Amino acid sequence: MAIKRPKGSFLEKNLHIIFPLPAVVFVIVMMLFPVLYTLFLSFTNWNLTSGMPLSIVFLKSYQKVLREPRFIAALGRTFSFTALAVAVETILGMIVALILNREFRGKGFTKLIMLLPLVSTPVAIGIVFNLFYDPTIGLANFVLTRFGLPRQAWTGSAATVIPSLAIVDIWQWTPMIALILLSGLASLSSEPYESARVDGASEWQIFWRITLPMVTPTLLTALILRTIDALKTFDIIYAMTGGGPGYASETLNVMAFKYSFEYFRMGQASVILVFLFMLVLFMSLLIVRMRKSLEL
């Protein structure tokens, strides 16, 4: 219910402006200006180490970055990492949510366990997985050899590094999708289920025809939020491989970080960032659109 007539003092009349003002000013100063500044820098060739003043080169930095094979590879990798991680998380998360969506002893405890990865420090988690993946002493290779499978280099080889990193992301974030879906499932009304059972529908039919359509809005929002975060994944990649071996696990975020804070090529780093936040912005607008259309 919205408020109709403001009355009283200046503060009370303008409460809807004064109350959010500090937060809005903060976000404008700390986020909007920096983002615009980054946008501006992307039209320059500024290099912090060269000692030269920045000069505006318009689209030259864009040309340079777009011609860089390292950038194209990082772009593709950002997509493949995200697609792999989010796809597995969604499927696993759905399965887990369907299993947990009933009353049983220890349900509270199970949900507590599922929360733990979500609140864990990603850098620390990355390092724990590095111990698993260690080619000589790691548990991962021990398990493989036990099953008679060949040892893997995991994060040590270009061929396996992306899936190995995706496993960490999947471990950490599948529980989030599961928990979101679980609360979505819990809010469904039982009526359609009862009538479907009366009509003799199988569990499989019930899932496809009733459950899935009803949780789709929840699932989509969870999926998009997760996609945005996966596109931005930084901590575990930087901590586990630093983008290596070579550039084999370098995503846009990691590449932009290196361009900014290792090579100090601010102009080109800004170009990479412009691409990254266009991606994120696109996904964010998708959320807004989808919510609007689903609520109608």
Next chain:
Amino acid sequence: MRAALIRKILFFLVILAIVVPVLFPFLWMLTSSFKTQVDIVAWPPRLVFSPTLQNYERVFREQNFLKYFTNSSIIGISAVSLSLLMGLPAAYSIARYKQKRLSMFILIARLMPGISFLMPWYIIFSRLKLMDSYIALILSHMLITLPIIVWIMSSYFETIPIEMEESAMVDGATRQRAFLSVVLPIAGPGIVTSVTLAFIFSWNNFMFSQVLSMERTRTLPIAIYNFVSYAEVDWGAVMAAAVAIMAPAIILTMIFQKYVVKGLTMGAVKG
């Protein structure tokens, strides 16, 4: 009867198949933190070993970990408190005046890649000689904590019936007074949720501190990262450090479990 029992056992096994993989890295981290280097590098990996506390000793004595612990706490607590101060009135206004666009604007801070503000901050904070200062770190962490607080609290305030304030206002209270003395006191659960999550995400942040902090204001995630970048990895000490970093967030989660679940899943479930 027997069929029911078998079903029960099968279901229990399925639950185990969910819980064990989630829990396993934590258990491995915890046990490794009590192992000597010899036990850690042993092949095949040892499950039975004589536990030692020397890793924890090393981390806290030699690595100055307490200082980083304090830094993380100072930065997290300050960022959360300041965000509450700004975020609660904003969230209230968003909820009561239906300021959807405003809420979207603040939410974008949560969605944007952090590095797109970090690079300009780095340039500006260097100019202002604010690198390695608590101010710079607190301000940067507030961009993590503020959106979480606004997001959670605005949906929470929406669940509080507007009649609560209206009856106070009929009695002559101003709207701002009604907010302070009627709405806030019953918003406890929402505040707990948002504060817990905001603090945890500030505590876990790596990127901002990695760039803006040096020795004086270094936070825990950076400390553990630096540990590993040395040539020979002292796995026992690193695992002890990992346990120390994650313990506060995990303890908070256990205490406020109900709230944390709500906070993490709300918004996605029809909002």
